[in-house]
Amino acid sequence: MSDTKRVYLDNAATTRVRDEVLQAMLPVFQNNYGNASSIYREGQAAKKQLEESRETIARCLNADPSEIYFTSCGSESDNWALKGTALRYAKKGRHIITSAIEHHAILHTCESLAKQGYEITYLPVDEYGLVTPEQVSSAIRPDTILVTIMTANNEIGTVEPIREIAEVCRAKGVLFHTDAVQAGGVLPLDVKALQVDMLSLSGHKIYAPKGVGVLYIRKGVAIANFMDGGAQERGKRAGTENLPYIVGFARALALAVEEMEAQESRILAIRDRLIEGVLDRIPYARLNGHSELRLPGNANFSFEFIEGESLLLLLDHMGFSCSSGSACTSGSLDPSHVLLAIGLPHEIAHGSLRVSIGRDNTEEEVLSIIPALEQIVARLRDMSPLYDDFIKGKSTPYLSCDRCGKNGSF
Amino acid sequence: MQYSEKVMDHFMHPRNVGEITDASATGTVGNPKCGDIMKVYLQIENDMIVDAKFKTFGCGSAIATSSMATEMIKGKSLDEALSLTNKAVAEALDGLPPIKMHCSLLAEQAVKAALKEYYEERGGIPEDKKKYFDVLDEDEHSV
Ligand SMILES: Cc1ncc(COP(=O)(O)O)c(C=O)c1O
Numbered sequence: 168m169s170d171t172k173r174v175y176l177d178n179a180a181t182t183r184v185r186d187e188v189l190q191a192m193l194p195v196f197q198n199n200y201g202n203a204s205s206i207y208r209e210g211q212a213a214k215k216q217l218e219e220s221r222e223t224i225a226r227c228l229n230a231d232p233s234e235i236y237f238t239s240c241g242s243e244s245d246n247w248a249l250k251g252t253a254l255r256y257a258k259k260g261r262h263i264i265t266s267a268i269e270h271h272a273i274l275h276t277c278e279s280l281a282k283q284g285y286e287i288t289y290l291p292v293d294e295y296g297l298v299t300p301e302q303v304s305s306a307i308r309p310d311t312i313l314v315t316i317m318t319a320n321n322e323i324g325t326v327e328p329i330r331e332i333a334e335v336c337r338a339k340g341v342l343f344h345t346d347a348v349q350a351g352g353v354l355p356l357d358v359k360a361l362q363v364d365m366l367s368l369s370g371h372k373i374y375a376p377k378g379v380g381v382l383y384i385r386k387g388v389a390i391a392n393f394m395d396g397g398a399q400e401r402g403k404r405a406g407t408e409n410l411p412y413i414v415g416f417a418r419a420l421a422l423a424v425e426e427m428e429a430q431e432s433r434i435l436a437i438r439d440r441l442i443e444g445v446l447d448r449i450p451y452a453r454l455n456g457h458s459e460l461r462l463p464g465n466a467n468f469s470f471e472f473i474e475g476e477s478l479l480l481l482l483d484h485m486g487f488s489c490s491s492g493s494a495c496t497s498g499s500l501d502p503s504h505v506l507l508a509i510g511l512p513h514e515i516a517h518g519s520l521r522v523s524i525g526r527d528n529t530e531e532e533v534l535s536i537i538p539a540l541e542q543i544v545a546r547l548r549d550m551s552p553l554y555d556d557f558i559k560g561k562s563t564p565y566l567s568c569d570r571c572g573k574n575g576s577f
Numbered sequence: 578m579q580y581s582e583k584v585m586d587h588f589m590h591p592r593n594v595g596e597i598t599d600a601s602a603t604g605t606v607g608n609p610k611c612g613d614i615m616k617v618y619l620q621i622e623n624d625m626i627v628d629a630k631f632k633t634f635g636c637g638s639a640i641a642t643s644s645m646a647t648e649m650i651k652g653k654s655l656d657e658a659l660s661l662t663n664k665a666v667a668e669a670l671d672g673l674p675p676i677k678m679h680c681s682l683l684a685e686q687a688v689k690a691a692l693k694e695y696y697e698e699r700g701g702i703p704e705d706k707k708k709y710f711d712v713l714d715e716d717e718h719s720v
């Protein structure tokens with residue numbers, strides 16, 4: 168196994184730190200190690216680089232530097248936005264609106280708030296994973312204090328109509344937060360144009376390291392602190408600033424924004440060839456998510472009659488790293504909440520595969536997964552009692568076969 | 578979560594995959610909702626399991642335990658096969674991650690379901706053997 172070439176296709180899970188980012192970070196550890204809160208020279212040098220990084224990020228988001236807060240990760244940004252708003256506005260109301268397909272950093276935070284007496288509305292999504300502004304509008308009540316809808320979904324890549332949803336919220340005077348972790352550096356994120364009040368980002372999805380995040384909080388929006396302690400981040404987020412990582416984050420985001428158009432068209436073209444190839448070569452398969460409103464690097468498939476973990480293990484053996492929404496990879500007996508929310512039957516959700524393409528992937532290596540998949544899916548179907556039943560005419564498939572034109576029931 | 582080398586070996590090279598066309602008995606357990614289904618085919622002659630095959634829809638440990646369970650009962654007497662437990666299958670694979678123990682229960686249940694069918698077609702399960710089939714009422718979700 169060690170001599171097989173590895174093809175990393177799980178860039179939505181995490182990314183490899185890019186050279187320019189590492190090079191920007193390395194000198195900071197030893198040459199600019201001061202505590203940004205100290206008044207002597209080393210402290211002031213650290214403070215200077217900290218504020219430069221903040222300005223870079225603000226420029227990328229069309230925000231003011233004073234609206235950028237550094238956190239330890241995307242999950243912390245999400246937790247802070249939700250819990251900070253809940254705590255601050257508890258007297259005004261205790262109702263929060265979110266969607267059924269959010270990341271666990273949002274959903275589990277909502278569950279925790281629900282235990283503390285908050286009421287959560289989970290908006291259902293359509294078959295493509297879309298939430299509409301109309302849904303949000305009709306769910307808003309006088310006691311609604313926050314709406315949080317992700318910019319783009321991490322599993323099926325669906326891009327939500329954030330600007331329209333934000334508009335509805337602003338018109339009704341309700342705060343709006345978006346988890347933009349998957350969209351960072353991939354989609355244009357202009358906080359003024361989008362009219363969002365808060366926005367979360369994470370370093371390790373944009374070729375910066377794990378363990379650094381950002382929360383944008385619009386000027387004039389006051390939320391309670393999440394991390395108490397020292398007066399860092401203008402007294403709003405305690406903890407000595409992780410300068411090397413913050414420098415890495417700023418560099419990564421600036422580079423991503425600079426290269427966004429070029430990368431988008433390159434990755435999108437590869438992705439579409441991948442989707443076409445897979446659906447063409449493998450019968451009883453489908454693409455999950457939206458055909459156009461989706462992240463450029465995301466492809467999510469379901470293959471009927473087989474289970475996702477087996478698929479991942481065999482792909483791994485052939486050198487490919489991907490992820491799945493099957494129960495056996497999620498640590499519970501239920502398959503992914505996202506796949507169930509878009510209406511997939513359990514048996515189809517179990518056989519899902521997410522391929523997420525990043526800047527380091529070449530077209531050739533991405534497309535080389537197609538024959539591998541064809542072989543693996545055939546092998547697993549050969550040992551599947553469900554496929555056996557179908558072949559012997561004892562069951563009808565959910566999915567259709569493009570090749571023979573056979574229609575499924577789904 | 579990490580699989581043992583034995584689990585990976587049985588997953589990558591599963592023994593006894595396939596079907597027996599004129600099987601003496603078959604047993605199917607699990608359901609597609611939870612993501613694991615096993616079907617076991619047994620060829621039984623003179624109270625001996627002369628051949629065993631399986632088809633499985635499921636994760637790595639579901640396939641590996643199907644492979645191991647069929648290996649463990651092949652060439653054995655019905656009484657020996659009846660005493661097969663999911664723990665023994667898991668141990669023979671050098672252990673399974675805790676969240677995967679339900680998959681090994683499914684393998685035991687599939688073998689027992691086939692044996693149940695075998696006895697029922699021949700006048701019913703002998704009284705002294707009924708206790709071996711209690712496992713069929715266990716819900717894999719509670720393991
Ligand atoms: C949409 C989304 N939100 C939040 C997170 C959490 O980010 P982090 O791993 O930095 O805590 C992730 C990453 O898994 C994500 O994909």
Ligand SMILES: [Zn+2]
Nearest residue numbers: 495636639680
């Ligand atoms: Zn399993």
